[in-house]
Amino acid sequence: MTLEQPLATAAPRTLAEAAELHLDDVFGYLLYLTRDRETAEDLAGSTFEKALRLWGRFDPRRGTARTWLLGIARTTALDWFRAESRRRRREESVAPPERVEEAFVEGLSPELEAALATLSAAEREVLVLRVVLELDGDATARVLGISPTAVSTRLSRALKRLEEKVTAP
Amino acid sequence: MTVSEIVDELRATRPRAGEALRLQVLTLASQPVPTAPPARDRLRGRLRLGLLVPVAAGLAVATAVAIGVTRPQETAREAGPSSATAERAADAATSAGTPPGTANAPSAAFAQKAPPGTTPGRAQRYVASLTLSVEDADALSEATQRALAIARDLGGFVASVRYATGDEGTASMTLRVPSARATDAVTRLSALGTIVAQNVQIDDLQESLDATGRRIEQLRARIAVLTERLGTDLDAATRARLQEERSRAQAELQQLRASRAATTAEARLATIQLDLRTEERGAAVPGSRIDRALDRALEVLAWEAVGALAVAVALAPLALVAAAVWAGRRAHRRRDESRLLGAS
Numbered sequence: 001m002t003l004e005q006p007l008a009t010a011a012p013r014t015l016a017e018a019a020e021l022h023l024d025d026v027f028g029y030l031l032y033l034t035r036d037r038e039t040a041e042d043l044a045g046s047t048f049e050k051a052l053r054l055w056g057r058f059d060p061r062r063g064t065a066r067t068w069l070l071g072i073a074r075t076t077a078l079d080w081f082r083a084e085s086r087r088r089r090r091e092e093s094v095a096p097p098e099r100v101e102e103a104f105v106e107g108l109s110p111e112l113e114a115a116l117a118t119l120s121a122a123e124r125e126v127l128v129l130r131v132v133l134e135l136d137g138d139a140t141a142r143v144l145g146i147s148p149t150a151v152s153t154r155l156s157r158a159l160k161r162l163e164e165k166v167t168a169p
Numbered sequence: 170m171t172v173s174e175i176v177d178e179l180r181a182t183r184p185r186a187g188e189a190l191r192l193q194v195l196t197l198a199s200q201p202v203p204t205a206p207p208a209r210d211r212l213r214g215r216l217r218l219g220l221l222v223p224v225a226a227g228l229a230v231a232t233a234v235a236i237g238v239t240r241p242q243e244t245a246r247e248a249g250p251s252s253a254t255a256e257r258a259a260d261a262a263t264s265a266g267t268p269p270g271t272a273n274a275p276s277a278a279f280a281q282k283a284p285p286g287t288t289p290g291r292a293q294r295y296v297a298s299l300t301l302s303v304e305d306a307d308a309l310s311e312a313t314q315r316a317l318a319i320a321r322d323l324g325g326f327v328a329s330v331r332y333a334t335g336d337e338g339t340a341s342m343t344l345r346v347p348s349a350r351a352t353d354a355v356t357r358l359s360a361l362g363t364i365v366a367q368n369v370q371i372d373d374l375q376e377s378l379d380a381t382g383r384r385i386e387q388l389r390a391r392i393a394v395l396t397e398r399l400g401t402d403l404d405a406a407t408r409a410r411l412q413e414e415r416s417r418a419q420a421e422l423q424q425l426r427a428s429r430a431a432t433t434a435e436a437r438l439a440t441i442q443l444d445l446r447t448e449e450r451g452a453a454v455p456g457s458r459i460d461r462a463l464d465r466a467l468e469v470l471a472w473e474a475v476g477a478l479a480v481a482v483a484l485a486p487l488a489l490v491a492a493a494v495w496a497g498r499r500a501h502r503r504r505d506e507s508r509l510l511g512a513s
């Protein structure tokens with residue numbers, strides 16, 4: 001297993017090319033973050049709408065298109081989390097909280113799916129970026145706005161917790 | 170299940186977007202990219218600031234150079250009257266054929282700002298003092314000779330002269346010229362060197378002369394009356410009293426006549442004290458136009474730097490507050506993100 005090999009991709013010249021190359025990455029990241037397929041699809045659409053408006057500012061010298069798109073996806077997701085937080089605070093006073101769908105990734109074993117559900121969004125996002133999407137430490141740090149050391153620490157903690165949950169009786 | 174197995178499973182089940190989402194996103198991404206915002210909007214943050222600093226510096230330098238080239242004389246004027254007058258005098262002296270050694274004489278400048286003169290028809294005391302610097306001992310000698318010649322040429326004379334040479338040559342002379350030509354004399358003398366200091370004082374004597382004249386007429390009339398009375402038959406005591414009174418009046422009349430003559434003489438001739446000296450080593454000598462332009466440009470740059478510093482000092486508290494607000498908002502955003510992602 002290696003976590004340090006980024007995907008070799010050529011720099012896309014248009015947003016359409018970037019979308020074709022990185023849509024799955026953006027969607028996967030949002031899916032792990034929100035644990036809801038429909039929400040992840042909505043947020044992916046919003047992400048590419050923003051990307052279309054901002055494409056003129058994309059500078060390949062400052063980072064890959066994938067990192068850039070994941071950064072936009074994260075901002076979009078944070079906005080959604082804020083809105084959700086406000087909505088929940090309003091609704092919790094009159095109705096019980098919604099049940100969260102546990103099976104959000106197709107093909108995962110039920111044990112791992114359940115273990116993933118116990119992680120926080122912060123832990124899941126570092127897991128998806130570093131493990132699932134195989135971004136290197138620097139790129140992940142850039143997307144999350146933290147240091148590479150913090151990325152390593154957070155990843156170790158997430159994997160350890162995941163291992164504990166999966167192996168727990 | 171080990172960490173390695175977890176990683177393998179996570180990678181094996183890497184999520185893929187559904188066809189509907191793929192179609193939607195690819196359709197969206199194929200649309201023409203909106204027109205790029207204006208260049209001004211694109212130059213954001215540090216880039217804009219990074220451009221602003223050299224542009225401002227370039228403007229400051231360009232302004233200083235422009236002012237220095239177009240108005241170099243400002244420096245000379247501010248450096249002192251001697252430099253300014255000497256500069257303007259140089260051209261005039263050249264055109265007037267002033268002899269060497271006095272080429273920097275400020276005759277033209279003095280002509281533009283002529284010293285005050287006496288009022289025609291009124292008796293006035295005119296006293297002027299003039300201090301000039303000349304290049305060297307040769308120029309000092311020549312200027313002294315010319316000053317004496319000017320006094321004679323204007324119908325005056327030299328009351329006193331003191332001339333000394335050494336490390337620093339000096340010449341000091343008192344000239345008397347007709348008051349009517351005093352202004353002309355000062356103007357011509359000013360052209361003998363660079364003006365270091367000058368002073369002109371005019372006192373009106375006409376009122377005093379008029380009063381003296383009236384008193385003289387009164388005394389004459391009184392003496393005539395007394396003389397007439399003394400020609401008649403008088404007792405001894407009266408004759409003696411009138412004779413004594415006439416003697417006093419005659420003495421006073423004589424004194425007043427002398428005083429009037431002295432005052433008239435004083436008003437007729439102006440006194441000009443002229444001091445000449447060689448220039449001190451290192452004294453400011455007007456440089457070339459390029460030197461003056463450079464001096465002026467540097468001076469403007471210095472003022473611009475002072476202005477920029479003042480603005481920076483004034484804005485520093487605001488900048489600190491802005492930085493604190495920015496840092497606070499950033500920290501708040503981080504905490505907000507941690508809270509949102511930690512709770513979800």
